[in-house]
Amino acid sequence: MQAQMLAPAAVLIAWSLIMLIWMALTRFPSLAKGGGSVGKAKPGIRGQDIEEHLPASVNWKSHNYTHLMEQPTLFYAVCVVIAMLGAAAGDTLAAWIYVALRIVHSIWQATVNVVTVRLMLFLLSTLALAYLSWRALALTLFS
Numbered sequence: 038m039q040a041q042m043l044a045p046a047a048v049l050i051a052w053s054l055i056m057l058i059w060m061a062l063t064r065f066p067s068l069a070k071g072g073g074s075v076g077k078a079k080p081g082i083r084g085q086d087i088e089e090h091l092p093a094s095v096n097w098k099s100h101n102y103t104h105l106m107e108q109p110t111l112f113y114a115v116c117v118v119i120a121m122l123g124a125a126a127g128d129t130l131a132a133w134i135y136v137a138l139r140i141v142h143s144i145w146q147a148t149v150n151v152v153t154v155r156l157m158l159f160l161l162s163t164l165a166l167a168y169l170s171w172r173a174l175a176l177t178l179f180s
Contacts, residue, residue, distance in 0.1 A: 042124035045132035046116040052140055053105040059147065060098040067095045094150075101146040108166065109139065115169045122176040131165045131172075138162035 064084075071090050088096050112135055119128050142158040145151075 039120045039124045041129050042116055042120035042132060045136040046113050049109055049136045049139060056102045056105055056143055060102050063095050063098055067091050097150050098147045101143045112166055115173045118173040119176060122180060128172050131168045135162050135165040
């Protein structure tokens, strides 16, 4: 197994936890300003249920954290497949590009959130993921 192929996945996992903390550090104080608290919440309430009571800029962190639980799950799997079967230098580079773009995407969405820029960052990261997916297919089907 090639650990250098797993490093980008480990970094993205750590980044996801940073976004979780950032979300909590902005969401709970904002909720408290509005007179709410976790202790006063109805049983079974979900984060998305309180969005209408919070400023959009606070919700952006939550939206991004949700995004980090979606497409990156494919990235983690493809990293493991490639690491097990032998990563080439281009594979590791593509993985780092994916992670860098996802981190920039997170910061952009959590702070500025102009959708056209966010979409471009998403599409570029998806291209990196598509390359990695193709490499995983090539390694598993044609080796």
